Structure formats: C-alpha cells, structure tokens
Amino acid sequence: MLEYKELKEGQVLEPLTKEPVTKVQLVQYAGASGDFNPLHTDDEFAKSIGMNGVIAHGMLVMGFLGEYVMKLAGTNAETTRFRMRFGAMTRPGDVITCSAVVKELYEEAGKKYVSLSLTAAKSSEETVGSGQAVLKFY
Amino acid sequence: MLEYKELKEGQVLEPLTKEPVTKVQLVQYAGASGDFNPLHTDDEFAKSIGMNGVIAHGMLVMGFLGEYVMKLAGTNAETTRFRMRFGAMTRPGDVITCSAVVKELYEEAGKKYVSLSLTAAKSSEETVGSGQAVLKFY
Numbered sequence: 001m002l003e004y005k006e007l008k009e010g011q012v013l014e015p016l017t018k019e020p021v022t023k024v025q026l027v028q029y030a031g032a033s034g035d036f037n038p039l040h041t042d043d044e045f046a047k048s049i050g051m052n053g054v055i056a057h058g059m060l061v062m063g064f065l066g067e068y069v070m071k072l073a074g075t076n077a078e079t080t081r082f083r084m085r086f087g088a089m090t091r092p093g094d095v096i097t098c099s100a101v102v103k104e105l106y107e108e109a110g111k112k113y114v115s116l117s118l119t120a121a122k123s124s125e126e127t128v129g130s131g132q133a134v135l136k137f138y
Numbered sequence: 139m140l141e142y143k144e145l146k147e148g149q150v151l152e153p154l155t156k157e158p159v160t161k162v163q164l165v166q167y168a169g170a171s172g173d174f175n176p177l178h179t180d181d182e183f184a185k186s187i188g189m190n191g192v193i194a195h196g197m198l199v200m201g202f203l204g205e206y207v208m209k210l211a212g213t214n215a216e217t218t219r220f221r222m223r224f225g226a227m228t229r230p231g232d233v234i235t236c237s238a239v240v241k242e243l244y245e246e247a248g249k250k251y252v253s254l255s256l257t258a259a260k261s262s263e264e265t266v267g268s269g270q271a272v273l274k275f276y
Contacts, residue, residue, distance in 0.1 A: 023183070
C-alpha cells in the first residue's frame with residue numbers, strides 16, 4: 001500500500017507476479033465476464049482460426065492490473081483513473097507480472113494524487129499490456 | 139403442459155429435443171454450476187486422461203430433463219420428485235432428446251399425481267440418462 005510522502009517521481013514500485021494463467025481460469029473468467037467467445041476456451045476452435053490454441057481474455061489481464069492497482073491504493077487512496085492498452089496475447093501457462101512506475105505526483109483542490117505507468121508483462125519481458133492509473137489519496 | 143384428465147398409464151408424452159450440445163454451453167454450465175473440472179472444458183486435459191475429448195457435465199443432462207419436466211408441469215402441476223441415473227456420456231455435438239412415459243396415475247389426500255418414467259437419449263438412441271418424476275396437480 002502506497003504512502004504519498006514516501007513516493008518519488010520515477011520510482012519503481014514493488015511488482016505483483018500472478019500464478020500461471022490456466023485454462024480453468026479462462027473458463028471461470030468466461031462465466032464471470034459473460035464473454036463466451038470460444039477463442040478463449042476451445043483449443044480446437046482457436047486452431048481453426050489460425051491460432052496456436054486458446055488465448056486469455058484481454059480483460060482478464062486488465063483485471064490483473066486492476067488487482068495490482070487496488071493493492072497499491074489499499075485503504076490510503078482511491079482509483080480515479082485506470083486505463084490500459086493491450087499488447088501481446090496471453091496464453092495458458094504464461095506468468096504475468098504487473099509493475100508500475102510513479103509518473104507524476106501532484107496536488108489538485110487540496111488533494112494529493114499520484115499517476116502511475118503500468119505494465120503487465122510475461123516472464124519473458126514481453127509486454128501484454130500497458131496502462132495508466134491515477135490514485136487520489138484520502 | 140399436461141392435463142390430468144387426458145393422461146393414461148403407458149401413454150408416451152411429446153418429447154423435447156434440445157439443440158446440439160456445444161463446447162460453449164459446457165463453459166457456460168461450468169460457470170453456472172461452479173463445476174470447473176477441466177474434463178468438461180479442456181480437450182487436451184480430457185485426452186490426457188484417456189477420453190476422446192471433453193464430455194458434458196452429467197448435471198447438464200439432468201438439467202435438460204428438468205427443463206422437460208417443468209414444461210410438462212407448466213402451471214398445472216408442481217414437481218414433487220425428480221431423480222435420474224446417468225448412462226452414456228454426452229459429448230459436444232450430441233443431440234439429446236428427452237422423453238417420458240406415464241407410469242402411474244394416482245390420488246393421495248385428495249390430490250392427483252402422475253409419475254413419469256424419463257429418458258434422455260442421443261439421436262442414436264443411446265441413453266444418456268433415465269429417471270423418474272412425480273407431478274402433483276393443482
């Protein structure tokens with residue numbers, strides 16, 4: 001959980017490494033999200049459209065980053081902005097690490113804010129998503 | 139919807155034929171039921187344990203029979219008993235037909251009942267489940 005007074009611009013925050021993505025997790029995410037595109041759950045279908053097999057829902061990876069941002073904010077701040085751009089595909093077995101760099105610290109209307117540059121990457125350092133979040137401290 | 143006065147013991151009721159089972163449906167059923175055993179959603183896993191591929195959750199087939207019984211009961215009766223024994227496995231692509239035979243008509247404490255023998259079968263006539271239901275008429 002971040003403490004505003006301990007942050008510096010350019011600071012690299014402690015990352016969050018998720019357990020390897022599993023096919024069961026993609027089935028669970030299909031149910032949780034309502035996105036039942038078989039590209040995410042049916043290897044045979046995925047191969048029929050030229051993929052090597054199923055790929056994760058992009059929003060699952062955004063969910064990983066969201067979990068990370070929520071942990072950074074903890075009970076000290078609220079998330080006022082959160083966005084992400086997708087990069088490489090995530091496949092079962094991939095280990096995703098979420099990381100963040102402090103981009104800017106600022107005050108507005110008497111409130112303290114931090115903007116973060118976010119990255120979700122495979123262990124191979126291949127980026128699967130990059131984004132931005134703004135936390136407003138209480 | 140059944141009308142008590144039109145029923146006879148031994149009568150064969152109008153069947154219900156479901157759309158072919160799909161892999162997406164199994165993913166949906168995993169989410170709806172909370173049964174995420176990959177045997178039902180991951181062909182690769184299913185093959186690794188000696189199957190030809192994924193098989194449907196047995197309870198999905200029971201759900202088909204349940205839907206059938208509910209349609210038979212409609213607003214004329216309530217289901218007071220419903221049970222099923224599983225037979226052959228159901229796979230994606232299988233077309234399941236639910237059928238019923240009137241086993242017994244009886245009255246108890248002034249209420250009219252019908253017991254039904256239920257069958258869920260593949261188009262090949264291979265039985266995937268057999269069961270019994272009792273409807274109590276209003």
